[in-house]
Amino acid sequence: MNIKEMVAACEAVLFASGEPVSLMRICEIFEVDEEAAEGVMNMLSDRLVNSDSGIKLVKLDKVYQLCTREEYVEYIRKTLDLRRKTPLSQAAFEVLAVIAYNQPVTKAYVEQVRGVDCSGVVSTLVEKGLLEEKGRLELPGRPLIYGTTDNFLRCFSLKSLDELPEVPADEDNADANGQIKMMDTALELANQLAEDIPIEED
Amino acid sequence: MNIKEMVAACEAVLFASGEPVSLMRICEIFEVDEEAAEGVMNMLSDRLVNSDSGIKLVKLDKVYQLCTREEYVEYIRKTLDLRRKTPLSQAAFEVLAVIAYNQPVTKAYVEQVRGVDCSGVVSTLVEKGLLEEKGRLELPGRPLIYGTTDNFLRCFSLKSLDELPEVPADEDNADANGQIKMMDTALELANQLAEDIPIEED
Amino acid sequence: MDQISYKLGEFEGPMDLLLHLIAKNKLNINDIEISVLIDQYIEQIRAMQLHDMDIASEFLEMASRLIYLKTVSLLPKHEEAEQLKDELTTELMEYEKCRRVAATLSTMTFGFNTFIKSPENIEYDKTYLNIHESEKLIDAYISAVGRGQRKLPPPTTVFGKIVARKIVSVSSKIVFVLRKLWGGGKKQLRTLFDGAESRSELVATFLAVLELCKSNRVYVNGNGENAEISVIKERNKH
Numbered sequence: 001m002n003i004k005e006m007v008a009a010c011e012a013v014l015f016a017s018g019e020p021v022s023l024m025r026i027c028e029i030f031e032v033d034e035e036a037a038e039g040v041m042n043m044l045s046d047r048l049v050n051s052d053s054g055i056k057l058v059k060l061d062k063v064y065q066l067c068t069r070e071e072y073v074e075y076i077r078k079t080l081d082l083r084r085k086t087p088l089s090q091a092a093f094e095v096l097a098v099i100a101y102n103q104p105v106t107k108a109y110v111e112q113v114r115g116v117d118c119s120g121v122v123s124t125l126v127e128k129g130l131l132e133e134k135g136r137l138e139l140p141g142r143p144l145i146y147g148t149t150d151n152f153l154r155c156f157s158l159k160s161l162d163e164l165p166e167v168p169a170d171e172d173n174a175d176a177n178g179q180i181k182m183m184d185t186a187l188e189l190a191n192q193l194a195e196d197i198p199i200e201e202d
Numbered sequence: 203m204n205i206k207e208m209v210a211a212c213e214a215v216l217f218a219s220g221e222p223v224s225l226m227r228i229c230e231i232f233e234v235d236e237e238a239a240e241g242v243m244n245m246l247s248d249r250l251v252n253s254d255s256g257i258k259l260v261k262l263d264k265v266y267q268l269c270t271r272e273e274y275v276e277y278i279r280k281t282l283d284l285r286r287k288t289p290l291s292q293a294a295f296e297v298l299a300v301i302a303y304n305q306p307v308t309k310a311y312v313e314q315v316r317g318v319d320c321s322g323v324v325s326t327l328v329e330k331g332l333l334e335e336k337g338r339l340e341l342p343g344r345p346l347i348y349g350t351t352d353n354f355l356r357c358f359s360l361k362s363l364d365e366l367p368e369v370p371a372d373e374d375n376a377d378a379n380g381q382i383k384m385m386d387t388a389l390e391l392a393n394q395l396a397e398d399i400p401i402e403e404d
Numbered sequence: 405m406d407q408i409s410y411k412l413g414e415f416e417g418p419m420d421l422l423l424h425l426i427a428k429n430k431l432n433i434n435d436i437e438i439s440v441l442i443d444q445y446i447e448q449i450r451a452m453q454l455h456d457m458d459i460a461s462e463f464l465e466m467a468s469r470l471i472y473l474k475t476v477s478l479l480p481k482h483e484e485a486e487q488l489k490d491e492l493t494t495e496l497m498e499y500e501k502c503r504r505v506a507a508t509l510s511t512m513t514f515g516f517n518t519f520i521k522s523p524e525n526i527e528y529d530k531t532y533l534n535i536h537e538s539e540k541l542i543d544a545y546i547s548a549v550g551r552g553q554r555k556l557p558p559p560t561t562v563f564g565k566i567v568a569r570k571i572v573s574v575s576s577k578i579v580f581v582l583r584k585l586w587g588g589g590k591k592q593l594r595t596l597f598d599g600a601e602s603r604s605e606l607v608a609t610f611l612a613v614l615e616l617c618k619s620n621r622v623y624v625n626g627n628g629e630n631a632e633i634s635v636i637k638e639r640n641k642h
Contacts, residue, residue, distance in 0.1 A: 008254050008271070009256055009273075009274045009277045012256030015257050016270050016281070016282065016520075017278075051249060052206050052209070052249075053210060053213060053253075054211055054217065067524075075214065075215050075232070076215055076218045076219075076524070080526060081528070082231065084530060084532060089335075090338075093543075094545075094548035095548075097544035100545075113549055115346065128531060129532060130532055155534060155535055156541060165541060221523060258518075260518075269521075272515075272517040272518055292506070293416055295506035295510045298506070298509060299503075299506040315502050316499060317495070318417030318419075319462070338547055356520075357513065357518075358513065358515055359512060359514050
């Protein structure tokens with residue numbers, strides 16, 4: 001491995017690890033002595049500066065880390081701020097709705113209703129200020145219970161939870177809906193069949 | 203802001219975000235049109251290559267992401283203490299194959315093709331960020347449907363799903379078998395019927 | 405038998421085992437010698453049981469399906485056996501395709517050697533900003549809970565079974581469809597569903613049409629789910 005490659009490899013290692021990496025660790029990974037490792041690090045630092053990279057190498061004591069250059073903080077902030085406008089996923093909407101209509105409920109309840117794990121979605125919704133912990137249930141394990149927040153009300157233009165739109169009653173499709181509904185059912189099943197039969201795509 | 207700075211700023215944004223960033227987002231952040239944003243991305247990609255960086259820019263569908271170059275995998279494994287060499291089990295590849303080529307599909311479909319339960323494999327693949335929920339099927343029970351992610355594209359070095367390799371030819375069946383042709387007609391029909399059934403997407 | 409040293413774990417499931425046996429015996433997947441296949445499959449399962457292995461229910465399910473297939477093959481009327489065999493063949497071919505694609509995918513894992521970075525730990529206000537109509541919540545709720553507002557949706561496997569297993573009345577519906585087409589005229593596909601009284605009847609009719617297509621007995625032509633679809637009797641079989 002030539003020196004250029006080693007610089008690149010160090011960069012990749014620092015990038016992937018995300019956290020600070022000690023000089024000693026670099027020595028171990030590349031089986032070189034401290035002096036050589038330091039040399040490589042200096043080369044990496046120089047190359048980043050010379051190629052006008054948006055990333056720089058920071059050295060603290062004997063620990064190295066890649067981070068973004070200060071002058072671009074503004075754009076990073078903007079990115080993060082724009083992220084707040086990313087619409088919720090379908091899964092997030094479902095979790096939110098299940099909790100909104102049944103609150104306060106445990107995560108386990110939501111999972112039971114949806115049939116899939118939703119820890120990730122719940123914590124994202126807490127981060128987004130749409131859900132919050134409302135205490136614990138007096139049950140073995142004392143599970144947390146969740147409910148909606150004021151921000152939730154704001155995002156859905158509701159004055160209070162009493163204003164939650166009513167879920168239309170189910171007009172029990174089993175009885176007397178005649179031919180049209182039957183055909184719908186057939187089509188639904190056709191869909192299921194289509195799904196279950198191999199379809200080659202090119 | 204000159205173009206060099208903009209390239210650096212984009213790099214900083216991608217670095218900080220870690221996750222893929224869409225071209226649209228880039229346009230919003232820098233207040234430029236798509237063409238300009240794409241130009242900047244190409245320049246960033248070229249600069250990374252030309253300066254022998256250990257990091258590269260990948261484009262997946264319409265999102266961009268920074269990641270390490272393949273040749274340094276060993277050092278990263280060593281740093282992060284990762285042992286596993288084979289990325290996925292045989293079962294996982296099979297599940298991915300069925301879902302990638304037929305998406306979006308339900309777990310039941312995958313089980314049908316493989317003849318075995320695969321809830322475990324599917325949830326592992328969701329955890330690994332190779333699959334994700336894509337909505338639900340308008341059928342009783344409203345089963346979840348799954349599809350592949352941007353991370354799937356990255357892991358299999360695909361720019362988009364269109365690049366999925368063609369299903370390898372099947373010599374035995376290639377000789378025009380009337381039976382199969384008829385089956386195709388039936389499939390087409392089922393397919394057409396299915397088209398009219400709404401599939402919810404997020 | 406020569407080598408019954410496989411471990412069950414080596415197979416991804418009953419289909420995998422069947423394909424293994426087909427390859428080993430150089431059988432033609434399009435026209436499997438079903439008796440050979442069945443005997444060997446059963447023998448495998450027995451061997452596994454002898455070795456005190458935990459046999460997954462899928463393997464036993466397939467075994468019972470094969471035994472049933474063998475049983476009906478012995479009956480003087482072969483129609484059902486043919487149907488079941490066709491069904492199995494189609495499934496095997498499909499799974500075989502899946503395995504080939506999986507093999508291709510497994511050679512493309514270079515990208516797994518790349519690593520991404522976790523997002524920077526920057527503290528920022530993550531409060532959600534978008535405004536939605538409150539009706540959106542109803543849709544999402546209905547979507548999560550289902551129209552019938554069941555607390556628990558039935559497991560998805562239920563649907564696999566509706567399709568995987570023949571509903572009892574499919575053969576009766578095949579007769580029904582053929583009778584409707586008696587004389588060789590065209591019929592609107594939709595009309596076959598007229599007067600259906602239950603969901604399972606609709607399913608059976610639809611499956612019957614597919615079965616008839618598969619066995620070259622009817623021809624389906626046309627576009628869309630509307631009027632243009634017609635069912636024609638292909639040949640005068642009666």
